[in-house]
Amino acid sequence: MRQPVEDPCDKCEQMLQPFLDRELTEVERLEAEEHLAECAYCRKRYHFEEKLRMFVRQATVEAMDPQLKTKLAALRTPL
Amino acid sequence: MSEAAHDEARRLAEGARDRVRFEEEALDLADQVYSVARHLSGSREEAEDLVQETYARAFRSWRSFTPGTNLRAWLMRILTNLNIDRGRRKQRAPDTQPLEEGDYYLYNRLSGSLPDANPQEDQVLRRLSQNDAVKALSVVPHDFRDVVVLVDIGDFSYQDAAQILDIPIGTVMSRLHRGRRILKKELADTVVETS
Numbered sequence: 546m547r548q549p550v551e552d553p554c555d556k557c558e559q560m561l562q563p564f565l566d567r568e569l570t571e572v573e574r575l576e577a578e579e580h581l582a583e584c585a586y587c588r589k590r591y592h593f594e595e596k597l598r599m600f601v602r603q604a605t606v607e608a609m610d611p612q613l614k615t616k617l618a619a620l621r622t623p624l
Numbered sequence: 625m626s627e628a629a630h631d632e633a634r635r636l637a638e639g640a641r642d643r644v645r646f647e648e649e650a651l652d653l654a655d656q657v658y659s660v661a662r663h664l665s666g667s668r669e670e671a672e673d674l675v676q677e678t679y680a681r682a683f684r685s686w687r688s689f690t691p692g693t694n695l696r697a698w699l700m701r702i703l704t705n706l707n708i709d710r711g712r713r714k715q716r717a718p719d720t721q722p723l724e725e726g727d728y729y730l731y732n733r734l735s736g737s738l739p740d741a742n743p744q745e746d747q748v749l750r751r752l753s754q755n756d757a758v759k760a761l762s763v764v765p766h767d768f769r770d771v772v773v774l775v776d777i778g779d780f781s782y783q784d785a786a787q788i789l790d791i792p793i794g795t796v797m798s799r800l801h802r803g804r805r806i807l808k809k810e811l812a813d814t815v816v817e818t819s
Contacts, residue, residue: 555726558726558727558728559726559727561727561728562727562800562801562804563801568797589731589745590727590728590731592745593731593745593748593749594727594731596745596746596749597730597749597752597808598776600749600752600757601757601761601776601777601807602776602777604752604753604754604756604757604758605659605662605663605757605758605761605777606659607658607659607662607668607758608655609654609655609658609659609675610668610672613654613658613672613675613676614651614654616676617651617654617675617676617679618651620676620679620680620683621647621651621683622643622647622683
């Protein structure tokens with residue numbers, strides 16, 4: 546019995562994280578790139594993921610209370 | 625001064641200089657250490673305590689740091705160990721059930737409720753607020769969150785994250801992938817609930 550053909554967009558979705566993390570093999574990367582070149586649906590979601598990662602990084606930056614810095618400096622060994 | 629006393633004085637002066645340099649370099653990294661601590665622990669207060677304990681321990685044991693190696697990773701190792709000591713785990717092995725929601729889930733949920741049938745990525749992203757990101761990250765289970773915070777926020781390599789958390793590199797990768805998917809699911813739920 547023939548195996549059902551895997552949906553290329555499902556496969557591309559599976560490769561999203563390793564693709565952006567540069568973990569794919571050369572063959573897999575080419576396969577993903579080939580699909581992305583012709584599929585606007587997946588391309589959009591890949592671009593979104595890149596921007597999302599940047600957004601999460603920026604959104605979670607929280608400045609330290611300056612008083613904490615003073616407290617840390619006070620922990621130094623006296624000269 | 626005898627030659628032996630002179631050598632001893634020089635050795636002490638060098639030691640003091642190395643220690644001062646170490647302390648200054650460590651303090652220069654405080655913002656980055658705090659940023660990771662803030663998202664590993666539950667609150668601002670907890671993060672501040674954790675950072676103070678980390679620096680107190682680092683300054684006490686500065687001699688065990690090998691100059692020329694990664695000081696930021698060394699500090700983070702102390703921080704994550706202290707965080708574990710504080711009893712927030714050891715918990716059971718992390719949940720490895722397959723996650724139904726894939727990597728396109730967040731985009732599909734957010735874009736689905738926009739009036740434009742084919743929105744640009746930026747339009748979709750604008751539905752998320754800074755608060756959404758902080759809140760969603762805080763509910764990702766610890767084992768996954770540690771890795772996401774170190775790699776995606778702290779900008780550590782997989783190798784560094786593996787050493788900091790004392791887990792194999794393959795585990796770093798699998799927890800990172802799963803952690804990001806959980807984060808996206810939480811983001812989708814947060815935004816869709818509040819809109």
